[in-house]
Amino acid sequence: MKYVISLFDLDSNELKEIFLCAADLKERTESGSRDPLLNQRVIALIFEKPSLRTRVSFETAMIHLGGSSLFLMAEEVGLGHRESVPDFARVLGGYVDGVVLRTFSHALQVEFARHSQVPVINGLSDYVHPCQAMTDLFTLTERWSSIEGRTLVFVGDGNNVARSLAIGCGKLGMRFVLAAPKQYQFEESFQQELRECVPQLLWSQQADPMDAVKGADVIYADVWTSMGQEEEANTRRESLQPFQVNQHLMERASPDACFMHCLPAHRGEEVTAEVIDGPQSMVFQQAANRLHLQKALLVTLLNKEEKSE
Numbered sequence: 001m002k003y004v005i006s007l008f009d010l011d012s013n014e015l016k017e018i019f020l021c022a023a024d025l026k027e028r029t030e031s032g033s034r035d036p037l038l039n040q041r042v043i044a045l046i047f048e049k050p051s052l053r054t055r056v057s058f059e060t061a062m063i064h065l066g067g068s069s070l071f072l073m074a075e076e077v078g079l080g081h082r083e084s085v086p087d088f089a090r091v092l093g094g095y096v097d098g099v100v101l102r103t104f105s106h107a108l109q110v111e112f113a114r115h116s117q118v119p120v121i122n123g124l125s126d127y128v129h130p131c132q133a134m135t136d137l138f139t140l141t142e143r144w145s146s147i148e149g150r151t152l153v154f155v156g157d158g159n160n161v162a163r164s165l166a167i168g169c170g171k172l173g174m175r176f177v178l179a180a181p182k183q184y185q186f187e188e189s190f191q192q193e194l195r196e197c198v199p200q201l202l203w204s205q206q207a208d209p210m211d212a213v214k215g216a217d218v219i220y221a222d223v224w225t226s227m228g229q230e231e232e233a234n235t236r237r238e239s240l241q242p243f244q245v246n247q248h249l250m251e252r253a254s255p256d257a258c259f260m261h262c263l264p265a266h267r268g269e270e271v272t273a274e275v276i277d278g279p280q281s282m283v284f285q286q287a288a289n290r291l292h293l294q295k296a297l298l299v300t301l302l303n304k305e306e307k308s309e
Helices: 012-030 053-064 085-093 106-115 130-143 160-172 188-197 230-243 283-308
Strands: 042-047 068-073 098-102 120-124 151-155 175-179 203-206 218-221 258-261
Touching (some): 012 160, 042 053, 053 068, 053 098, 053 120, 053 283, 098 106, 106 120, 120 283, 130 258, 130 283
Parallel strands (some): 218 258
């Protein structure tokens, strides 16, 4: 495991190992212990998009683990512009022990990982968001001793977070449902990739949100317009309005269902305040767990890299 560009890169046992490591590191952190498991190791965070949770959680993770990080906006260092992606990856790998990329283009991440001599983590791309999905599924394992057989319904646009959750659910035995207008459901190429790479996944796509969430264990929402889609905002808002997660929709789910959102949220748009601030919401537990999951991911990747050397 040299990189995590998507959850297709991990098998179910590797995911479970990362979750066990995250649980252990979280317990240590909450008890006041911050063992320098990555003493003097350095990661570079190369971002094309602004960030709160991804940047702060990775930087804090490296401090807790005894290492350090370098934050660079992609335009400052000329990734893919001032010099080629292969050259950039090779040079950077001579300075740091790992790289976190947050980009618009998923293809850029794939190319970077192909030429990198150090571990690479996808901190978000237009196609997938593996760190977020791993955190979400880890958070659910804290709620239930086993998530196998549970149902997660993603309500809204079948975006990068939805794709990653679908893959992760398949790896861990959860059923996945995408409730979205037909024009925002998964594209055929991704459906084919799911069928080929995660054949065990039980999943469906539905255009009626009220039917889709019936009996669900988890209802998940995300913003309707992601960065780079601003020109589509009005069209998306009009099409996705019936897919707002409100209390009426939550009442269709299982009595002990929880609500999740990767943040930032547009309250009153994809979710109402009464839901995101209500007793079923796990939103801020998710956000806090980004730190612990990513600490586990860093320890797993960088320690394995050290052993292989």
